[in-house]
Amino acid sequence: MLDILKPPIEAFQEFVLLSIRAVRNIFRSPHYADDIFVQMDVIGVGSLFIVSLIGLFSGIVMALQMARALTQYGAQGQVGSIVAITLVRELGPVLTAVLVAGRNASGIASELGSMKVTEQIDAMRALGTDPIQKLVTPRLIATAVVLPLLTIISDFIGLIGGYFIASGMLGLTFSEYWTTAWQALEYNDLFQGLLKPFVFAVIIALVGCFYGMRTTGGTQGVGRSTTSAVVSSSVWIFVLTAFITYVWNRAFVKQ
Amino acid sequence: MTPDDSIVLRFEDVSLHFDATVALDHLSLEVHPGQTYVVFGAAGSGKTMLLKVAVGLVRPDSGRVSLFGQEITGLREQDLFDIRARVGILFQEGGLFDSLTVAENVAYPLTNQRVLRQAAVTPEGSAGNGAVRTVDDRVRESLRFVELEETLDKFPAELSGGMRRRVGIARAVVSAPALLLYDSPTAGLDPITANTIIALILKERDLRNTATIMVTHRYQDGHLMANFRYNPNSGQIERARGGGDVSQVSTKFLVMNAGRLVFEGTEPELQASQDPYVRKFLRVGGA
Numbered sequence A: 001m002l003d004i005l006k007p008p009i010e011a012f013q014e015f016v017l018l019s020i021r022a023v024r025n026i027f028r029s030p031h032y033a034d035d036i037f038v039q040m041d042v043i044g045v046g047s048l049f050i051v052s053l054i055g056l057f058s059g060i061v062m063a064l065q066m067a068r069a070l071t072q073y074g075a076q077g078q079v080g081s082i083v084a085i086t087l088v089r090e091l092g093p094v095l096t097a098v099l100v101a102g103r104n105a106s107g108i109a110s111e112l113g114s115m116k117v118t119e120q121i122d123a124m125r126a127l128g129t130d131p132i133q134k135l136v137t138p139r140l141i142a143t144a145v146v147l148p149l150l151t152i153i154s155d156f157i158g159l160i161g162g163y164f165i166a167s168g169m170l171g172l173t174f175s176e177y178w179t180t181a182w183q184a185l186e187y188n189d190l191f192q193g194l195l196k197p198f199v200f201a202v203i204i205a206l207v208g209c210f211y212g213m214r215t216t217g218g219t220q221g222v223g224r225s226t227t228s229a230v231v232s233s234s235v236w237i238f239v240l241t242a243f244i245t246y247v248w249n250r251a252f253v254k255q
Numbered sequence B: 001m002t003p004d005d006s007i008v009l010r011f012e013d014v015s016l017h018f019d020a021t022v023a024l025d026h027l028s029l030e031v032h033p034g035q036t037y038v039v040f041g042a043a044g045s046g047k048t049m050l051l052k053v054a055v056g057l058v059r060p061d062s063g064r065v066s067l068f069g070q071e072i073t074g075l076r077e078q079d080l081f082d083i084r085a086r087v088g089i090l091f092q093e094g095g096l097f098d099s100l101t102v103a104e105n106v107a108y109p110l111t112n113q114r115v116l117r118q119a120a121v122t123p124e125g126s127a128g129n130g131a132v133r134t135v136d137d138r139v140r141e142s143l144r145f146v147e148l149e150e151t152l153d154k155f156p157a158e159l160s161g162g163m164r165r166r167v168g169i170a171r172a173v174v175s176a177p178a179l180l181l182y183d184s185p186t187a188g189l190d191p192i193t194a195n196t197i198i199a200l201i202l203k204e205r206d207l208r209n210t211a212t213i214m215v216t217h218r219y220q221d222g223h224l225m226a227n228f229r230y231n232p233n234s235g236q237i238e239r240a241r242g243g244g245d246v247s248q249v250s251t252k253f254l255v256m257n258a259g260r261l262v263f264e265g266t267e268p269e270l271q272a273s274q275d276p277y278v279r280k281f282l283r284v285g286g287a
């Protein structure tokens, strides 16, 4: 029984240790600013198109679904507020993060994994560089900065998608849609909508790095690490969004 | 310098396990300045781990390891960096950074190791003519040493396997280390390229009198290390003359089996061994 639990507990310990070191390195020199910008480019600019596309369609789908329900109650004027709330609080952060997990947790895990199996990580340590400082911390910082920005973009494009449906199918005017959308959002929602991508970013970067750095077993091992990184970061995103929403409601929403 | 420089590397009863597998089994070993150690052993016998434990890349479960007279077993990674700066390593899997050019790879130890970065001049050249050599000069010199000066701006992926091995050697020797570790430098190479690689290793050893540990599968490699030397006048590798030649006595053979050191001795002693495991490494026509 204890033998079954040992590997996951040890892995979790290792993960926590890596996280602590990565975060501690943010405040220590040397800082590899170049690597941070390269990673921002890879993660941010590289994901921009696909994130926008998914944002647009999630807005469209939300508006379509809500249009039918709201029309039954004669409340189709509220489509903007419903789309805004669901997108900003939940759908925008989660969908963007899952996409970025698929693109970048895997990319990070495979890049670091190949470096591990070709002994580049060992070479770094042998030649005077801390691989956590050089590889993990820049990816952590870059993802933590870029994912909230991507989420804002995705939310906004999703709202535009919602507007297409609202004006095209429900005949709402520009100001009818955008005013309800804007008024529906409280600071509370905006803050939650930014906290989530920040937390997800930390998970994506650290999980990707963690699986990359512990890769063994050659090219096959790199494949395994990549898959594990995507699966576990995606699962963590859904678990954490439920957790954050629950805690948030308990703390800030008056029942 | 460090307290006791008369022993470059010392293993005292070192053991290392990965779950149930034994990588190193109560291993004791001493490496002296200017000596050459040729390590044989079957796949998985712990040769790579021996080298990684020697520079603190892997921590042993028990036992003590000292580098240049300083015990490294309990040291923090930050403190290990300065000690590792005096060791050059050629990794079995290459370990060249594929995002960097050949020149950047070779410059890496000089620009990243704290002690080397601080010493802008070469350790051995600083006292002499007073000419300051830049990192760039030293990178070129090191690449000229392995006869690959023309590949400066290429990426490792654009080179052949043998060329990559040579770039690895250039990076290992660029800092003029006191100890050089070569992990299977000839593995997967044709005999001609393999001999060029050994010639480079001999050249480095004999020009700088560097203590050298070389892991290999080829008996031929060990035989060359023990019986040949680099002649700086002709620039060629030649057979060391006389039975009592220095390089002959200063080359030792180690044979590993499942993490244990099962043989330690000179080439004649190796050839005289009756152990069937040890004898397996003797084939391939000997001389």
Ligand SMILES: Nc1ncnc2c1ncn2[C@@H]1O[C@H](COP(=O)(O)OP(=O)(O)OP(=O)(O)O)[C@@H](O)[C@H]1O
Residues within 6 Å of the ligand: A216, B018, B021, B022, B023, B041, B042, B043, B044, B045, B046, B047, B048, B049, B050, B092
């Ligand atoms: N990261 C690791 N995790 C688990 N076991 C490992 C790890 N690294 C090495 N080992 C095990 O340690 C033992 C020694 O490995 P080592 O790499 O030193 O062998 P080697 O003598 O260099 O073999 P080869 O000639 O194939 O390079 C092997 O049994 C290997 O399976």
Ligand SMILES: [Mg+2]
Residues within 6 Å of the ligand: B047, B048, B049, B092, B183
């Ligand atoms: Mg090996």
